[in-house]
Amino acid sequence: MHPAKSVIFFTTASGAGYGLLALIIAANIGGLFPNDFWLAFTGYALSYVLITAGLLSSTFHLGHPERAWRALTQWRSSWLSREGVMAIFTFLPTGLYGLHHLFFPYLLPGVMALVGLIGILACIVTVYCTAMIYASLKPVHAWANRYGPIGYLLLSLMSGSVLLNGLLAVFGYAATVVILLAVVALFAALVWKIAYWRFLDGTRSISTAESATGLGEFGRVHLFEAPHTEANYLMKEMGFQIARKHAAVLRKIALGAGFILPILLILLGLTLGGAGLIVAASLAVIIMAIGIVTERWLFFAEARHTVGLYYGASHA
Template sequence: MHPAKSVIFFTTASGAGYGLLALLIAGNVLGVVPAHFWLAFIGYAVSYVLITGGLLSSTFHLGHPERAWRALTQWRSSWLSREGVMAILTFIPTGLYALHQLFFPDMMQGIMGLVGILGVIFCIVTVYCTAMIYASLKPIHAWSNNYVPAGYLLLALMSGLLLLNVLLALWGTTETSLQLATLLVLGIAFAWKITYWRFLDSSKSISTPESATGLGEFGAVKLFEAPHTEANYLMKEMGFKIARKHSAKLRLITLLAGFVAPILLILISLFFGTVGTGVLLTLAILSAAIGLVTERWLFFAEARHTVGLYYGASHA
């Protein structure tokens, strides 16, 4: 599949935004994140900028972005529509809780606590809906599996934790328990990515040229002549190919920048003072950003659509 820059930014930025937003609210409800006005204000601002920027960028991939609103009407059958509806709905409980925490922290604490929990659930559901946009596409073997939604949720949590660690460090405070939780999630995400790639390399779609054309009863089916003299839309968007050697290099960059480097930087930060911790945690999120963008580019580039079987591909 063709890796569109707008969709890559959408999935990585919005995932990080929802991860940070959910953690800020959950941390405040549970009392584990310091109740500092400017810490919360900037934290919510960063999360909403990432979410809004990601959602807006997703419309750039459409042929007619001005018609994007129409997707919201198909929520009964479309995960894309459900994601859009949930993204809008999530602004309500999270926005109310953010306003409560910032300006009216002593009012209706019990009710607003429930609103905050609802906001966290909505964040999780929205990220899940984003993942299901891809996991629901049965013609794409690399996406139509349980690894995809698990990965989207894991990476959203991981990036949210990294952002929250940086925010706390910038305010001169660190939470060892939070850093340890971040290390745990980074380790789980690293294991998930390795497992997903092993699945990708050791399996392929059940669709074949024989099943795609319905000519399997006559024997092996091979492409006799290309249906087009030049690349068409399907070949450009769904027939994108990446060389194995490039894929291996980019996978290594993903693992080193996205997981290994942040783990090492956080481990080192545990032995430094506040100033050193802030620098190291900032480097960790910057490294993770490079790794996550590379990971998401590969997520699209390595996916094979069944339509490729009509253009000479041996498997999907």
């Protein structure tokens, strides 16, 4: 599949934003968030900037972005519509809790804790809906499996916890709980990514050129001649392929920058403390961002649509 830049930015930025937002609310409800107005303000602001920028960028991939609002009416059958509805709804409880956290911390603490929990759940459901947009596409074997939704949720938790750790370090705090959460989330996401790639390399779609054309009863089907002389929309968007050697290099970059190096940097920062903690935690955020963007690019580039079988692809 063609890895559109807008969709890559959307899935990485919004996922990190929802993860960070949910963790800030959870930490404050649990009494683990420092009593620092500007830390909280920066955390909420960064979360909403990432979420909003990601959601807006997703409309750039549409043929008619001005009609995006119409997708909200199809929530009964469309995961894309459900994601849009949940994304809009999530602003309500999280926004109310954010205002409570920043300006009215002593007002109705029990009620606002319930609002915060609803906001956390809404963040999780929104990320899950994003994952299901791809997991529901049965013609794409790389997406229509159990690994997709798990991965989206793990990456959101992972990127959110690494961002929160970086914010705490910059503001002069070192929360052991957040550091441990970030390391555990990074390791869990690393295990998931390796398992996903092993699944992708070891399995193929049940669709074949024979089943796609209905000519299997006559034997092996081969493309004799292309139906047109120039690439069309299907070939550009769904027939994108990446060379195996390039994919192997990018996988190593994704694993190293996205998961392994951030773990090492966060643990290093824990031992250094002071300025060393700030530098290590900040580098972990930057390097993780590079790795996750690479991982998301591969998520799209390595996916094969069954329509490729009509254009000579050996498998889907």
